[in-house]
Structure formats: structure tokens, C-alpha cells
Amino acid sequence: MIDTGDFWLLTILLGIGTFLIRFSFLGFLGGRELPEWLLLHLRYVGISVFPALVTPMLLWPAATGGETDWIRVAAGAIAFVAGMRISVIGAILSGMGAFYGLRAIESLL
Incomplete structure (x- = not known):
């Protein structure tokens, strides 16, 4: 099994990664008209x-x-x-x- 510290590090990094993926679409294109x-x-x-x-x-x-x-x-x-x-x-x-x-x-x- 995975170590507790490694688990939380992975969880935080995955959370940051999914936030950045969503922000890249919504944050940069949120106020613009899409083609x-x-x-x-x-x-x-x-x-x-x-x-x-x-x-x-x-x-x-x-x-x-x-x-x-x-x-x-x-x-x-x-x-x-x-x-x-x-x-x-x-x-x-x-x-x-x-x-x-x-x-x-x-x-x-």
C-alpha cells in the first residue's frame, strides 16, 4: 500500500492538476465568445x-x-x-x- 504522506501529496497534486485543467478552459475563455x-x-x-x-x-x-x-x-x-x-x-x-x-x-x- 501507499505511505500516508505519499497519499496526501498525490491527492494534493491531483487536486491542483484538475483545478488547472478546469481553470485553463473556464478562466481563460470564460468571458469570451466561443467560435x-x-x-x-x-x-x-x-x-x-x-x-x-x-x-x-x-x-x-x-x-x-x-x-x-x-x-x-x-x-x-x-x-x-x-x-x-x-x-x-x-x-x-x-x-x-x-x-x-x-x-x-x-x-x-
């Missing part, structure tokens, strides 16, 4: 992060030892369709409902 092409690309950042976080949990979940589980993939597909038709919140709720519903059906069989 239209940059605003267009920034609109897609949030929607691209969500699948990047979820995909490994669908295809190689730790709960199954890294084995692909058809219930997780099906729930992800249902959430994707709901996200395209409804909203992000609708995708989350429908994905959770599908996951737990399919788990309940599987346990009955």
Missing part, C-alpha cells in the same frame, strides 16, 4: 461520455467475472432505443427496469 464550430463539438461531449462509461459494464462486467451477460446486453439495447426515442432519464429508467425485470424472469425459469 460556433467549437460549440458544435462541445454539444456532443456529454452524450459521448455516457456510452464510454456504460459499455465496459455491459460487455465485460465484473459481476460475471468478465463474461458477457445477455441480460445486460439486452437491457443496454433497450436503454439505447429508449434514449433515442425518449430522453437520457428515460434510457436510464428503462434500462434499469429491463435489467431487473429480465433478472426476475430468469430466476423464475
